[in-house]
Amino acid sequence: MIRVVPSMLTLCNLLCGFAAIFYATRVVDFDIQGAEFFALSGADQAKHLRPLTIAAMLIFAGMVFDALDGRVARMTRQTSDLGEQLDSMADMVTFGLAPAFIVIHLANLMMGLGEPFTGENTADYLSRTVLVVGGAYSACCALRLARFNIEIDQPEESDHMSFKGLPSPAAAGTVASLVLLHQSHLSHDNPFLAKLTAILLVVITLLVAVAMVSNVRYSHLLNKYVRGRAPFHHLALTVLVVAPLLIVPQWTLATGFVIYAVFSPIRSLFSRKSASAGAASSSAFSAESDDSDADDEADSHGPPHSDLRIG
Secondary structure (H helix, E strand, O other), X not given: OHHHHHXXXXXXXXXXXXXXXXXXXXXXXXXXXXXXXXXXXXXXXXHHOHHHHHHHHHHHHHHHHHHHHHHHHHHOOOOOHHHHHHHHHHXXXXXXXXXXXXXXXXXXXXXXXXXXXXXXXXXOHHHXXXXXXXXXXXXXHHHHHHHHHHHOOOOOHHHHOEEEOXXXXXXHHHHHHHHHHHHHHHHOOOHHHHHHHXXXXXXXXXXXXXXXXXXXXXXXXXXXXXXXXXXXXXXXXXXXXXHXXXXXXXXXXXXXXXXXHHHHHHHHHHHXXXXXXXXXXXXXXXXXXXXXXXXXXXXXXXXXXOOOOOO
């Protein structure tokens, strides 16, 4: 029985993704669309968009199962090639396809967009853009998982403390947290912030898609801050994170995931600029040193002798 527990947890992850896709496609009633939907109050809009809230929460549930299956497999010594492949397939559904479905449906509804290519307004380029962003996200997630499967066979020491590229669960968590924040704005009858969050969601989705296939190193938070004996400042940091999570969970989740997604690329960019500036300064200093050495060598030989004599 113990041997099948890791695989069952992985399948639970996959089913969370399947259910998230199902609820994402049940966004509104068929008789509440277009101008009639926007005529509703924010709270009523949130009720019709409740399936999106369920879909986002299912992605977080999938993250929990994804974290448990590997740990249980290692604890019970039941790791296998089948489990690795099954885990990647489940991650593709929950963290690659489901977030893309959610983004497309939410953006199309909140921006009043039509069906791309097949709708009444076939020249609706904004709806096409949203569809392309969702497709790019899913494609980048597939590439990220495929690269991880190749690299895990030859792990480096740094792989235990960091990831190459944004992990797919973190990318999906970023999308899902912004969806929950959007729903919170609607529930509090703040349509302006809700629409702004919907636009930001599309932009962030594209950014995290690129981050997944980048070579930027992201910290492995569990290995870095949780495993082993935790120092005092790590415990204090945990308290600082948990406290706002209990007070304003939507804002805390969205802020935390977005910061995690964008902090490493920004740090990498500044590190490269600093390294380039340092290399340029070093080259300039080296050139000045060479010129100075050449002048010193010339002075040491004194002025050139002349064969002309003054009578």
